[in-house]
Amino acid sequence: MKSYFHQPGTISYVYETIPERVKKLADEDPDKTAFVIYLSKEERYEITRQEIFDRSQKFARALLKAGLKKGDRVAFCVSNCINWMSFDVGIMLAGGVPVHLLLGAADIKVALAGCSAIILDVKERWNDFTSIAQIHEQGKVTSETCPSMKLAIAVEAGSRPLNALLASEIMAEIDTLDAERFTNFPLVDPEDIAFINQTSGTTGHPKQVQHSHFNIINCKYESSNKVLDMSKNVMYYSRPMAYIGGYPISYLHHGIKIITGNTVFLKATQNFELVVDIWRKEKCNMVGIAPHDLKDLKEFGFRVAVVFTGGDMLTKEMIKHAFVFTDNVSVGYGSTEAIFISLKLFTKSNIDDHIEGMIGRPCPGVEVKIVNDKNETVEIGEIGTLCTRSAWISKSYDDGSLNGSPKNGWYHTTDVCVMLPGGDLLMKGRTSDFIIKGTVNLAIKLIETYIDRHPDVKKVVVVGVPDPSCGEDVCACVQISSGQKFDSNELRMFCENNMPSSGSFDWVTMVPSYFLQFDDFPTAESGKLDKKKIKEMAIKQLNIKHAIN
Structure with missing residues (x-):
């Protein structure tokens, strides 16, 4: 039997854009808290669904006033903050394409190629930018290195360089204008590019991956519904929203309340007890933890419904240890290109089924096969490279390629795996591991x-x-x-x-x-x-x- 597995999805696809989904969530429950952001122990901010949509409209109008055109790429290099989602959706409403970047992970000249505007927060990154560009009055930019760059917008007043526009100021200015001005937003299609994401760069070479609105709206991981009523969940994670693993997909899909914040603060080893207090205070019932941090879990006087983890292989001992804090450990596997690929929910009743390297069974709607170096599908139990195909997989990198232009929609990962008879996948490592x-x-x-x-x-x-x-x-x-x-x-x-x-x-x-x-x-x-x-x-x-x- 060949190493191929697929189970059909049961959720119908929805043909809408991310801004349309954000508006729908606001219409359903406008006063419900959508995000809580911690920048430090003392700095806590929250924002409602309606506030996200209202601010995104205001930011979109400000961008139109500043001259943004449909299809313009906007380098969006901002840390997790209370207005992150509003900025992101505002760029989309204005017809722009956010390019989610964390500039420290890639050469700035490569990262900013083709972008018409930049939105930044951190002083060190502004220093990087001003080393290759000049900012003139009204935020106008000239740069021989990045000739397409025309506009610079700062998020924080304290790190704002001379002449850069300030997001809060240009949004406040919109309030002084006639309510009908700069509201003629361009038509955005669900199959247009929603954003471009930079990969994590753990291989040393970050890539830029395109995703459409359709991809993001429809990549639901159905198996999670078996554990919880998703709409009532409070989810914590500490990953940057600029990465696909930190992008608020669960908010878009289920309206989940998300608790996150400054990733440096949340990930610092010395702040772990403070983070636990945040889980307790915010009544989180879903907690995202990196595999290497599972050993830090212990009895805290409260438990959560699910700990979700992934991004690396887990041992049986690591998962068992997490049971001191939860009854359910969800092990996920995916990538920036494919988003969700497989999932496995472990409990005390099935943990003995765990095999070294197990990363779960392909999610509903996802096809997976294992191939050899001749691109031939191997037999069940044989080792090879994992390939995946789904309706929400990225069609290309920003340079037009995707691991050699995948044939018939198959994306070739760099992960070396084995498929078991029931479809479960065992990761043996990456080709570089x-x-x-x-x-x-x-x-x-x-x-x-x-x-x-x-x-x-x-x-x-x-x-x-x-x-x-x-x-x-x-x-x-x-x-x-x-x-x-x-x-x-x-x-x-x-x-x-x-x-x-x-x-x-x-x-x-x-x-x-x-x-x-x-x-x-x-x-x-x-x-x-x-x-x-x-x-x-x-x-x-x-x-x-x-x-x-």
Whole structure:
């Protein structure tokens, strides 16, 4: 039997735009709180459904007044804030296309290519921008590097550069005008590009992915309805709204109240207890947690209905640990290009069904197949590259490609997987998630899984480091649990006693040659561990002179 799986969806598609959906939610329950934003322990803001739509209309009118035309691309580089959704929808209402960027993750010249306007908040990013562009009166921009750039708008007065427009001021000015002026919004079709998203850049090369309004409105993950009445949920997550994993899709689909905020504040290790207090105070019943943070969960005096996690492979031990805080752990798998691909809900009753690397069964409406290097679909149980197809998958990157222009709508991921007879998927790693030691490919995730079982290990990241004799060698970067001591010899002995023997790998051992202690791991803006940075730090600690790609 071939490694192909599909189960039909039961939810009919809806042909509407994101602004139309935002208006519909406002009409249904105008005074319901839509978002609560925490910028710090003391700074809490909230906004209703009606306020989101009203402010988005006002911002759209301000953009039309400033000269924005239909199809203009707007570099939208703003951290999570109370008006984030209003700005985003306002750009769409005005006919523009938001380009969701976090400029620190990509070359600014590449990121801003083709954009007509920029909206920024952070002083450091303004410094990056003004190094390649000049801002004149009324926010007008000239730039030899980015010749299409014509307009600059600041979100925060404190970081606003000279001559840039200020969002609050141009929106206030609209209030002084006749109510009918600048209200002739251009027609936006559901199949028009809604926004362009920058990928997380964890592979080192962020890409820009186009999604239509139709894609975002219709990518519902139906299996979640089996656990909760989605419309009554209060969801917490700490990812940037600028990434697909943090974009408020659940608000658009179900009207879920979302609790989020400044990602630096929310993700800081020292603020974890403050974040738990936010969950308690806001009565969150759905909490999003990165896989590497599940070990921080404990009995807090309250429980949530669901912990949802994803973005990396999880061990059975990691999921079991989460049961101290919830009865349901939802493991999701997706990408910026495909949005939702698979989902698996684990409970105490089915956790023993978990197999190493399990990322769930394809969501209703999603097709998945596993192919070999000849693009042939392999048999069930055979390893290969995962490919997926759905109605909401991105049709292309911004440069017109999508992993080699997918044939018949199939998107080829870089994930190496196996399909089980029932359709469940096991991830074995990414094509880049191997250390080539000599002539042997060692799976990084498998090595991490063994080390993670050590009782004193809190978190582990395995990286490849340069080696003159075998090209690349194994280095384990380890965080030790509170109250325990780091002992590299003891960790090495644990690995030797528990990992497969070297004979299983053509006499190349998977036991790390190096163990390094880390107090904390850096994370990317997406919330994922920044493995590229961790590798650089490891090489520096080991004083290795020449890194390899």
